[in-house]
Amino acid sequence: MSLFDAAVDLNPHQIEAALFxxxxxxxxxxxxxxxxGLGKTIEAGIVLCQFWAERKRRLIVICPASLRKQWALELLEKFNLPSxxxxxxxxxxxxxxxxxxxTEKSVLIVSFNFASALREEIKAIAWDLVVIDEAHKIRNAYRASNxxxxxxxxxxEDCRKLLLTATPLQNSLIELYGLSTLIDEHLFGDVNAFRARYASAGxxxxxxxxxxxxxxxxxLRNQVTEFVRYTxxxxxxxxxxxNDVEQSLYEAVSAFLQRPNSYALPQRQRHLTALILRKLLASSSQAIAGTLDTLRARLETLRDEQVADDPEFAERLIDAEDIEGDLLDDILAEDEPSEDEAFKPEAVDREKLKEEIALLQQLADRARSIPVDTKTDTLxxxxxxxxxxxxxxGAARKALIFTESRRTQEYLKGFLEDHxxxxxxxxxxxTNxxxxxxxxxxxxxxxxxxxxRSSGSRAIDVRAALVEQFRDEATILLATEAASEGVNLQFCSLVVNYDLPWNPQRIEQRIGRCHRYGQKHDVVVINFLNERNEADRRVLELLGEKFSLFNGVFGASDDVLGSIESGVDFEKRILSIYQECRTSEEIEAAFLKLQEEMDESIRARMDDTRRKLFERFDEDVHQRLRVKLADTKAQLDRxxxxxWSLTRFILAGRARFDDDALAFDLKAPxxxxxxxxxxxxxSKSQPEPGSDRRDEQGQFLYRLSHPLGENVVLNGKSLSTPDAAVVFDVTNHPSRIHDVEALSGKAGYLVLTRLQIESYEREEHLLFSGFDDDGASLDQETMEKLFACSGHSEEQAVIAPVIVDRLNAQAERHAKATISLSLEQNSVHFHQAREKLExxxxxxxxxxxxxLADTKEQIKALRREARQVVTLxxxxxxxxxxxKVERQxxxxRxxxxxxxxxxxxxxxxxxxQLERRLAQRTEAETLFTIRWRVV
Structure with missing residues (x-):
């Protein structure tokens, strides 16, 4: 039922994941x-839909802040779920x-930070389902420091949860333990037990x-190529x-950055500041000019106030120079504490300071004197x-251009509009x-x-507004790193890396905005190469060849990206080459060494562990998925x-129906x-409006969860069902139903019973029981197929008590068999849960x-040490x-x-507690009894 309401293409792996x-x-x-790219959001949406259909509507999605609006739009447009x-x-x-x-009757969507801030309020509600997207970002939640x-x-902790992540394991098996604790503290023991059992030798x-x-x-993507088309x-x-002027400026700024001691680059976060400046130097003359002005202003403050240390300068520099995305958080998390610890304030050399201020002013003036960069003309x-x-x-004329600086962004906008x-x-x-x-x-x-569609938050809604402006009106989206996450641009198939990050994870995120599920065209990725810079050439080669970022069907694999423990650490390695290598030979040797280390990292044991833990090796995976897809489509057709038949009956006289188009005009709501x-x-077979609201042609998408659909179902359930004689017409049915054709010319009786079972969860079953006039019993499937045929009621029927007694006895046996099967299935769940607890x-x-064993080892080590010391x-x-350790x-013991x-x-x-919940409570209700005949 939940899938029927979903305006998405059905992919069998998504159905299988939702059922899991x-x-x-x-x-x-x-x-x-x-x-x-396989649609984890779709899988979660199907599950949320099912809970919603079961009237379990205390639902919450916790995700990175940048993904909130994307979640809201997908839930509305694909699943008609209010959020x-x-x-x-x-x-x-x-x-x-x-x-x-x-407590609003909608799916709530909150960011990680806000969910933590609201933890008391969230704890007070018994959520039916908590979805945690990008769960790997809080995989260390078991640590008190997180x-x-x-x-x-x-x-x-007391709620049912659905965690989503493409990278469940990156660098350590302990990450799996961390994710498990978000779900259930009884999946494994504590972290020490996990480490002893799974993260040690043997x-x-x-x-x-x-x-x-x-x-x-x-x-895995290679398992579903039969069902999912990839461009x-x-x-x-x-x-x-x-040109020579640009190259001269590059060399002059590089020489300045390579100075062993400089007031412009504070000793604290010196590498970080250099990294930022290198990025801006490669971006545009306008970007580096503004940055040099910022450095000069800092030195002028130092000259006037005699304050040499500025521990927050890097943060302010990132903000002032408009470098965006998660860069600040990532780089600060990776900053070297040793620099902080080793820093010793020194007296200011006023002559040296004066010389640096003058040099920075000169460099900034030279940068501003370049009206248009050669790289910009190349764009x-x-x-x-x-x-x-x-x-x-045949792709749309759309281009997504990425830069790492807002100054460059503004400069490029003016240039493109002038050309x-x-x-x-x-x-x-x-900021948008x-x-x-x-x-x-x-x-x-x-x-x-x-x-x-408005969330009420400008920061969230303006993102959707700009994306739709790009989709519907504009040709170019000129974006900073802020657009590399949480934005879906399948309608665009041209990505231009005007500035190329050194972090392969960020590049993959950028290209993934366009190269994702739903993209109909090959995605063209354009990168720029400075032919006068050997280091730039080697960076592009390394990113392209080792990480497969730019070519191919899938792009960079999770395993390869996951082999980089820290993207920022990788960037620092490249920075050191730019800072320390002076000649082409030195650059070549440094990159060869880095490449060898990358080869070893990508081949590391953890890569092999990932495959052993997560890849499926069963040969029938395609066949199983194919059957799952066929079964689901058949069920959705039914x-x-x-x-549709119920709607036609309930709205007769209120609407005019067009069966061929599966549409109707509602005149009297x-x-x-x-x-x-x-x-x-x-309908999945033709394009339809994206929600239950009116589309541009004044049409509504009709679903079970639409208010009209709910009204139709409610009215249908409330109709009286007196005993009747019903004639089913199989002869004129548009397709053959062999089981029903075998009953042609025959008649009999049947009863429909609704059986409700309360155990671990509420179950509801519709059970047919019946027989023909010869006394032969009919099976459940045949009686269900009877109602796929058109029919009409001839008259109210008077059913003899002896017939009623037999039908009731048969219905009771059917109910007992169903209850027994339910108990058997719940017993399987009970034994699985018991085994987990064992x-x-x-x-x-x-x-x-x-x-205890660790303590014994401590005692042995201390005794060895005691034998070796010489002083009392x-x-x-x-x-x-x-x-002390022996007492412990x-x-x-x-x-x-x-x-x-x-x-x-x-x-x-x-x-x-599980056993007590296993006890069943049942309730049966007769819905109708009929005399049937097949013609």
């Missing part, structure tokens, strides 16, 4: 870890209006894989040769080439301010005033046909809140034993340590049995 997430009523959650993006402003506004924002992760983990990958299989599902990436390198030629390829493939693109350029950056963005935003608000107009039944208890006992003072200190050992008893008691208590 819904499989066990005792599960506290699962991890869906499909490779990038609310909640941030500090909308939360305060709702409170001010006397509303309870966390405040945001700790807050989210605590707030949602550990069993097979055992870990078996345990992961109970809560983790991963599909390719086509790389174009546009070389350019800077026009690159766009011509790219658009020519778009024309050949044929007037009014066709949209800017997208971290300025008059043009504001005008686009206000126009979007006016257009969507009555659609419910749901659609029945929904059954209730005031339902609008008149043309309604189209949701393994958890084993892990916890192992942890206690490991702690040292001997005394070691003996004190030894006595005695305490642990005494406690270990108590700990084991405590663990077992807790395990048994949890198992008892």
């Amino acid at each position: 997430a819904l499989e066990s009523p005792l599960s506290k959650g699962v991890l869906l870890a499909d490779e990038v 609310q993006v909640l941030d500090a402003k909308t939360f305060k506004d709702a409170k001010r209006q006397g509303k309870s924002p966390l 405040k945001v992760g700790q807050g989210i983990r605590w707030a949602t 550990s069993s990958i097979t055992d870990l894989r078996q345990r992961l299989a109970t809560f983790c599902k991963r599909t 390719e990436r086509r790389a174009i390198t546009r070389p350019f040769t800077p 026009l030629k690159a766009l011509d080439i790219g658009f020519a390829q778009m024309a050949e493939t 044929g693109y007037q009014g066709q350029v949209v800017l997208f950056n971290g 301010g300025g008059p043009e963005a504001t005008a686009i935003y206000e126009g979007w608000l006016a257009k969507n005033r009555d659609t419910g 749901v659609g046909q029945r929904f 059954p209730s005031p809140e339902i609008a008149k107009g043309r309604y189209h039944l949701i 393994k958890w208890a084993d892990d916890m006992v192992l942890s206690a034993e490991k702690a 003072e040292e001997q005394h200190a070691i003996q004190e340590k030894l006595q 050992q005695r305490r642990q 005494q406690e270990i049995f108590a700990v084991e008893d405590e663990i077992m008691e807790k395990r048994d208590t949890l198992i008892d």
